[in-house]
Amino acid sequence: MSGDHARPTSGLFRSAPQAPPHATRHGRREGLGRRLRRRILAYRDIEFLSTHIPGEPGQAPGPGQECLLLVHVRKVVGQIHYRLCTACGEGVITGVDIDEHFLTSGLPTRALSHLHSRHPGITWRSTLALRTTRDLLRRMRIPTTSADTGCAHSPAVPDSLQPTR
Template identity: 55%
Template sequence: MHGRHACPRSTPTGPATVATAQTPSAAHGRAKHARRGRTTGRLRRRILVYRAIDFLSTRIPGPSGTGEECLLLVHVRQVVGQVHYRICTDCARGVITALTIDERFHSTGLGTRALSHLRSRHPGLAWRSTLHMRTTRDLLRRMRIPTIAIDTPCPHAVRPPTDPSPDSG
């Protein structure tokens, strides 16, 4: 008796009632393959951030030798964010000078993950920031990174200019 389990039975309170089955598209009021809601898309991007983002660190060349470095946030051979920072191991300080994240990765936790990566990569440094934009200010407040008003390089990072020509005297 195949299919007998699907037959409606009468209940003790009355005759059998037939439930009307709705298709998923009728239940939600949209097409079956319509775009998902904002929370589903945000959740997918958050999972993507924790699975497919690579962190690559590079040193920015410069004549002053300020120790400027950049952390690149890479997704499938495409840079989706950058964190520019300067460190001084003598003073045990780090200063975040710029933070940019692609708009599609906002509100996914990528900024938090990038700053946490910096902290784990350079343990023992006291981090500060020179950023005052609203989007980065909220992130820095959550990460407990204070902002400083003036971007002055560390005295250890500034090298005095050397004269390549010898003094004849």
């Protein structure tokens, strides 16, 4: 005899449909976990290294071009290019380049905050008008100015390391 006679025939007692084999039960939770891991990684494992980019030979001394390197396990994952003039007390951010993987982790905000703390008393402004950096600069309350305005100690020099568009 088969065991079919003991099973209910009503639709009220049927088992729930099986989930597709590739779907996760809490799929959104995994995305939040990844984002949280990336944010923790950005705050724990990223080192900030400041480098001075030497000027052209024979160029008048003035504000130097500098670069803040964001390093994760011997790999550069971001760069902040800036000029600093201590005589004027001004700093100009000329380039922000951070890997796409770290853009939503809070690393750009942390890097600009690091510049503020590394150079206290400096008034910051930016020459960047790209969409990706506009919101970051607005959040950090850094005003945007045109690229041709420089401090009185040297004319504005374009950043030779940044691509021109």
